[in-house]
Amino acid sequence: MIVQDVINHLEELAPLAYAEDFDNVGLLVGDKNQKITGVLVTLDTLEAVVDEAIETNCNLIVSFHPIIFKGLKKLTGKNYVERVVMKAIKHDISIFSMHTALDNALQGVNDMICNQLELTNKRILIPQSETIKKLTTYVPKNEAEALRTALFKAGAGSIGNYSNCSFNVEGNGTYKGNQDSNPTKGIKGETHTEEETKITITYAKHIESQVLKALFKTHSYEEVAYEITTIENKNQNIGIGMIGEFAEPMDETNFLNHLKTKMNTTCIRHSSLLNKKIIKVAVLGGSGSFAIQAAKANGADVFVTADLKYHDFFTAESSIILADIGHYESEQFTKNLLVAYLTKKITNFAIILSKTNTNPVKYL
Template sequence: MIVQDVINLLEDFAPTTYAEDFDNVGLLVGNTQEPISGILVTLDTTEAVIDEAIATNCKLIVSFHPIIFSGLKKITGKNYVERVVIKAIQNNIAIFAIHTALDNAYHGVNNMICEKLSLTNRQILIPQSGTIKKLITYAPSAEASTIREALFKAGAGSIGNYDNCSFNLEGTGTFRGGKDSDPTKGKKLENHSEAETQISVTFPKHLETQILKALFTTHSYEEVAYEVVSIENTNQHIGMGMIGSLEKPMPESEFLEYLKTQMQTNTIRHSALLDKPIQKVAVLGGSGSFAISAAKRAGADIFITADLKYHDFFQAENSLILADIGHYESEQFTKNLLVAFLMKKITNFAPALPVGRLILSNTNTNPVKYY
């Protein structure tokens, strides 16, 4: 198994196409073609984590947070970021970061929090725009069925709980090949009319390359007429945060105790209690103050996130409770999620890693301590 094999698996799980523009995801250090003897999964890549990778002979670190976030002009070891990069390179250790790609994935960070809190009826809190595209193409009617099936197989035509979705119009296409053409229908330098079917399918934007490959591979024309456009339909499965419901309402104090237990935190900073039961719960792992308004609009009784500032708490305005459980605490189970996914996929992968070479980091990377 090489680094690229693991990247391919992670791209299927949480495509980096959907990471936020400000983020730095993907392979940060290393060679995609390098063989790997083990994978260490961590929340952060610190010097201690590099040492753990060396001790366990893991040549790939899969990290939630990127160690390199802004540009490096010099790498001299003057700070912890540079020291991590230097030590990783010296020991031939690759580092891959997934961060907001996993934040935006339906089955990612926020779904994990919902799992811990046993929330039902889960929905994305802030759907990401521009994630759905539409392909419109024209094919000889006799080939339409074959082309549609190829597009479906490549991932086109899935909408919510439905797949193999398309819209088709019958018509007549006209064209004339030039002197250097090699037409599969008609003859060069002669006008030709062909019974054609217009095929329209939608697809998630990260699949565009393979959708077009399927189109070009199955279409018989020398020049394939097609157009790809972005559409603004809401994507039910990509976006920041999540909202769901408790099976039964809970008193505020009881829920806060439950939250502390399930998320393994000793401290919760929160806005004023409202003396109302908690049932509808919004969550956003990591820094989530930007989603307070969205949680309000969604009718949440409480919004659970991290890194709220003093003035952020005023935004509660007695309409919901804001609960800051800590940045690390809100994301700490992410590495378990990644290990579970990779374990399932790598088991059936050939050549697979040796048994026991997918390792959950034992290093606690939380930089915040409580007295």
């Protein structure tokens, strides 16, 4: 097995196409064709983690946070980022990061938090826009079924709980090939009329290359007429944050104690309690102040996140409880999620959970 094989498995869980634009995800260090001896999974790639990879004979580190976030102009070892990259290269260790791709995955970071808190009826808090593409193409009528089948097989035409979805209109197409053409139907230099089916089909943007490959491989025309547009519909299965419910209402103080226990934290910064029962809980691992209004709009009683600033707490405005459990604490179980996932997918070598605590924040 090579590095790319592991990447392929990880992209099934969280396609990198859905990472935020500001992020730096993917293979950050190493060769995608390198044979793997072992995989070490961590939240952050620090020097101690690279040392751990060396000790455990793992030459691929799968990290949630990217060690290279901003551009590197020099590699002199003057800071921890440069030292990590230099040590990884020296020991032929590859580093792959998922970060916001996993944040936006349906079964990613925020789903893990919901599971820890024992929430049900989970759904995405802020569905991502511009993730759905629409393909329109024109094919000879007698070839329409074969093309639809090929596009479905490539993953197109799936909408929520439905598959093999398409819209079809029959009509007549015309064309005239020039002297350099080689038409599969009709004669060059003559206007040809063909009974055609117009096929319209949607697909998730991360599979565009395989959808187009199926189109060109199956379509018989020398020049395939097609259009691709990005549609406004939001994908309810891709996006940041999540909201869920408790099976039974919970007292506010009991909820905060439940939160401390389940998220393994000794400190919670929170806004004023509202003397009401807690049923709906919104969560967003990492820095989540931007989602406060979305949590309110979705009727959450509590919003669990991290990195809230002083003035963020004022925005609760007696309508929601804001609970800051710490950045590391909100994402700490992400590496367990990845280990469990990769262990099911890969059975011929070790998937190791890093023992290094990478939390830079200490509490007295």
